[in-house]
Amino acid sequence: MDFASVRMITDDLDRLVVFYEKITGVLAKRPAPVFAEFVLPSCTLAIGHSQTVQLFGAGSARAADNRSVIIEFRVRDVDAEYARLKPLVADWVQEPTTMPWGNRSALFRDPDGNLVNLFAPVTEEALERFSRH
Template sequence: MQFVSVRLITGDVARLAAFYEQVTGIAARRPAEQFAELVGPSCTLAIGSAETMALFGTGAAVPASNRSAILEFLVEDVDREYDRVRKLPAPPEVVQRPTTMPWGNRSLLFRDPDGNLVNLFTPVTEAARARLAVQAPVTAAPSHSS
């Protein structure tokens, strides 16, 4: 079995896809108006409209109602990303400024436009880097000018 994607269901695919394009620097593929996907090196973030849920069974997922999952992105420098995301055209609601966690990750938590929790993190201790098998710095999302 291979874990390949996480899908968010939203009332506004274009808005949410644009937000994640700005945060990640990854261009979304949009094979249909009701669906977009940002394909990263380790996983795909899929974004589907509430309309698509009729294909799976009505009520299987409800847009903007998640309070239990966190979307996590490994970045090179959390503090630099914090400065960058605060300058986005529509800056996200920051839940936690960059903080070093007891398990060795430096984390920034914010909410996307639908209220989903997003964590940008960097392992900052040897133990955290070893646990995540990070041997070299990752490529951060490109800086965007405001």
């Protein structure tokens, strides 16, 4: 089994696509008007309009209803990304902080309320852990 992507469901596809284009610096691929993908070197982030949920069966997902998943992006320099994104992000949850497990991290919410973590391993142990990836 191969992990393929994470897909978010939204009622405002264009708004979320523009937001993640600014955050990632990657232009989304739009194979259909109700679907977009950010194909990054390490993963794919997909965004589907709430209209697509009907294709999977009624009630299978709800737009902007996530409080249990954190979307994480590994970056080179958390503090530099924080400075770059500060004017673009309305809801910062945590300014850059070094976590007990050795990652420097900054957290914010996207326009739909999804929690996003920018992180970089900074301690020797964390750097060793991520050198295997």
